[in-house]
Amino acid sequence: MPGMGIVERKSRQKQALRERILDAARRIVMREGFAALSMRKIADAIEYSPATLYLHFASRDEIAQALCAEGYAQLLATFVPLAQIADPAERLKALGRAYVAFGVAHPETYRLIFMEDPSYTGAALGGAAGAARKGVDGALAAVVDAGAGAANETAEATVAGTAAAGTTASGKVNLAPAKPDDDPGDAALHIMLRALEELKAAGRLSASMDVAVWAEAFWATLHGIVALNLTCPVFPSAPLDTVVGVALDTWLGTQPAGQPQGAAKSTRAGKKKSAEAPAQSHSEAHAESPAETGVKPATKPKAASA
């Protein structure tokens, strides 16, 4: 019977190999696309035999789902600092831009999470707890909780003077109990819903609007932009940032329309941001992973022998 330290060392080693497997898998997915992910390739990459992988993961699917949870946690992590933005509309815009930036910066990860198989999406949204507990989720849950109190008040201090608000703000916010442990995959949703409640309280969103519906439609817009960008060769014809900007302005009622509905800067100077428009740069985004862009993932094997 070995001492406790030996057991721990073995456990650490097992965990380490598990991480190496996931690292290799992630690299393959990023470079060649998810379709090219195979047990053999992973085994080759980590210089183990394929059979060893099955001691850590029951199947290729389990590896894929672990990658999904990881990637989703990474996405959530980019939201954390943005949840502190005082103005709810600006907060939502920043979240939207970060969402699109993530999808553009990590196309294959985004594909795997949101465009491949429903079970993968489910693994990411529901199973992000496991991967996210590794550090991200704690911080996020803290932010979400803090948002219920502190962020709300700072937002009021900044915004409340604009319109007749404050009446419904205090009483109705607890409509979203925001149990952070309940479903960590919904953390992003909670951030959005809170911002929407503030927006509504400030009179900048129709009081009759169902915030849950608005949030889903808003999400769909962002997802559509990312997904078309990844799949459709002719999208977008205008710079991506321009399309995102129009979408955000439309959803948040800040568009320079003939009549602004909520509260907007009446008219803008030029036509659009045709001049600058850095387009796909997104230097604001995440520099963690080694440039997932550029390589055609090749869902199809294409020609190999001739």
Place this chain on the structure above:
Amino acid sequence: MPGMGIVERKSRQKQALRERILDAARRIVMREGFAALSMRKIADAIEYSPATLYLHFASRDEIAQALCAEGYAQLLATFVPLAQIADPAERLKALGRAYVAFGVAHPETYRLIFMEDPSYTGAALGGAAGAARKGVDGALAAVVDAGAGAANETAEATVAGTAAAGTTASGKVNLAPAKPDDDPGDAALHIMLRALEELKAAGRLSASMDVAVWAEAFWATLHGIVALNLTCPVFPSAPLDTVVGVALDTWLGTQPAGQPQGAAKSTRAGKKKSAEAPAQSHSEAHAESPAETGVKPATKPKAASA
């Protein structure tokens, strides 16, 4: 040397077999998903040998692209009658609803065209000419062309009285030359752009808005709704029609700002879709194809042997 009639008969027979191949392929894709489409399965379905398929299609990819072009033409066909709607905002709403309905009614076809491989999307948008020429495209091109003249005037007769319009309407419409033969895949885009120009002329869209950008962002919203609906297990929590309604109202500026509009019954009783929520029903959609819904397409082979 055979007579000309014999050559024609042979050509017809060849075409007929080509159609049978595509029919079988379409059925497989609809029932088992695109990933399950293989030359052998097609051959089995039509009771020919796999080698025969290669006399009609150079590769599996070519079959897939033909299916894409077909499906896209089918989608365009559902737009044709809607292009006659006089009010441009209502026309765009109807187009949007038809788009979503198509995606929900033909999930695997939609996936193949817009969510799988960029080359497939390209084949649909650019190569729809070939498949569409079979009858759909002619009608569509006619509608598009007629739209430049007739539909525009009916729209003016119905709408123009609303706001101060008419000044820019006549002079600027030819901004979109609408060459129907040029790129038939863009026919849908042209329909949208025309509606947007009318909207702008009527003062119901900001004069500074770039209609091309608006159109792409609008498309992205619709695509996002369909794509999430097909991939994300928890989307939507509210009935799909409600989400679509909010999106359309937001984009077309018909949202309440205090008063509830067409859809969205102000407040809901429960939290989520616990109570009613028919969700995926959509009986309004197309009944042409044999119920592509319901069966899990299984991108992955999953368990087969044990």
Place this chain on the structure above:
DNA sequence: GTCTATAAAGAGATAGAC
């Protein structure tokens, strides 16, 4: 725990007989 070896299945595509 890790390996070698292999089973079992399936894919796309082609050569050559008829």
Place this chain on the structure above:
DNA sequence: GTCTATCTCTTTATAGAC
């Protein structure tokens, strides 16, 4: 045109030696 037969390659997953 069509078929038989096959080549080549890939995959997931497991059995059993060490």
